[in-house]
Amino acid sequence: MGGLDKRSTIISFSLQGKSLERILPKKNIGSFGTYLEFNARENRKKFLLLLKNNCHVLYFFVNRTFMIELFEFALSGNCYKVRLLLSFLNLQYESQIVNGPEREHKSEAFIAKNPFGQVPVLKDGNIVLRDSHGILVYLARAYGEEHWFPNDPAIAGEIVAWLSTAANEVSRGPSALRAHYLLGRPINLEETKLVTETLLSILEKRLVAHNWLVSDSITIADIAIYPYIALGNQGKIDLWIYPNIRKWMYRIENLPHYLSMQGVQLQVL
Numbered sequence: 578m579g580g581l582d583k584r585s586t587i588i589s590f591s592l593q594g595k596s597l598e599r600i601l602p603k604k605n606i607g608s609f610g611t612y613l614e615f616n617a618r619e620n621r622k623k624f625l626l627l628l629k630n631n632c633h634v635l636y637f638f639v640n641r642t643f644m645i646e647l648f649e650f651a652l653s654g655n656c657y658k659v660r661l662l663l664s665f666l667n668l669q670y671e672s673q674i675v676n677g678p679e680r681e682h683k684s685e686a687f688i689a690k691n692p693f694g695q696v697p698v699l700k701d702g703n704i705v706l707r708d709s710h711g712i713l714v715y716l717a718r719a720y721g722e723e724h725w726f727p728n729d730p731a732i733a734g735e736i737v738a739w740l741s742t743a744a745n746e747v748s749r750g751p752s753a754l755r756a757h758y759l760l761g762r763p764i765n766l767e768e769t770k771l772v773t774e775t776l777l778s779i780l781e782k783r784l785v786a787h788n789w790l791v792s793d794s795i796t797i798a799d800i801a802i803y804p805y806i807a808l809g810n811q812g813k814i815d816l817w818i819y820p821n822i823r824k825w826m827y828r829i830e831n832l833p834h835y836l837s838m839q840g841v842q843l844q845v846l
Contacts (some may be wrong), residue, residue, distance in 0.1 A: 647700040648690065650677050652759075654804040655699040657707040657838045662713055662800050664836035665781035666720050704833035710740040713797040723793040735791045743805075746776045751805040754812030756828060759840075773812075777819055780806075784821035788828060795832065802831055805843045 612662050632754060645662070649656035663670050675681045675696050683694045690698045691707035698705065699712045701719070706712050718723035750773035756762040757769070780802070781789065790798045807826055809816055816823055827844040829835065837843065 646673055646700040648673045648675050648687070648700070649696050650675060652839065653696060654808055657804045657808075658709045658800055659697050659699060659712050659716070660838070661804070661836050662716050662725075662797065663723075664834045665795075665800075665832065667682050667718060667834055668716070668720055668723075679829075683795070688797070705807075709741075710744060710801055713740070717797050719737055721725055724792070724796065726797050727792065732792050736796050736798045739790055742799050743801035746772055747802060750776050751809055751812055751814060753765075754814060755805065758813055759811050773814060777806075777814075777822065780825075781819045781821050784825050788825070790825075795829065799825075799829060804841075805839075808838075811840045811844045 587785050614750065623814070640811060646661070647656070647659055647666060649659070649672060651674060660672075674721050675687065681687060682696055688694055689696075690705055693707065695707065697709055697712060700706075700716070701715075704715075706715055714726060726736060750769060753762070753764050753769045754773060757764045757766070779809075780790075789795050803826065805812075806814075806816070816826075824846065827846050830837070830843055
């Protein structure tokens with residue numbers, strides 16, 4: 578029963594032709610079919626389901642009584658990851674720009690949201706989450722179709738491995754180069770370039786025979802890796818020598834509801 582608060586799970590049940598009437602309270606609405614209503618996630622979402630033909634056609638509406646809030650820096654690639662997934666999921670949210678120069682993220686009020694004093698932070702009703710990758714997992718499971726973060730253990734494990742790559746090699750490579758050239762942050766330039774070149778070589782090889790990093794459709798692994806690669810020109814990274822990476826970026830950038838940000842150089846093939 579716990580899984581029924583997720584939109585993707587409900588759709589999966591309907592397509593499998595299983596009887597939701599035995600699980601959820603129902604009301605007769607005449608010739609249109611069966612009206613099912615339940616409150617999920619501590620009454621934060623209300624689903625109205627209209628089923629026809631033994632659950633094979635499903636219409637649903639979501640009434641929200643609150644707005645998702647994203648506490649962020651406008652130029653942060655990690656915050657961009659969250660904005661990008663919110664856009665792909667077609668979720669409305671309110672952006673709360675945190676004043677970095679004034680160190681608002683180190684204030685007592687912000688530390689109450691994230692004790693590490695870092696952005697992004699996402700507030701969804703009474704749920705407050707820190708860390709861009711933790712937020713991606715939450716949004717994918719709470720609001721996304723299953724392909725964003727599948728239940729298959731092997732695929733899920735592979736996605737988490739790429740999230741780790743985003744937090745490690747991407748952070749120590751392309752992200753660090755961007756911070757150096759854009760913000761003047763001191764780094765070991767030779768070492769950072771080596772990390773970046775190794776990462777891009779691995780990505781290029783991976784994408785020779787794959788449209789996406791994991792599975793046969795886009796997942797949050799792609800969302801986690803994409804931003805700092807797409808912002809690579811700000812780190813003086815030459816992507817022209819990586820044609821498969823550029824094709825992958827082009828696929829992402831041409832999906833419905835794609836959202837760009839300042840500094841992203843869109844791919845033209």
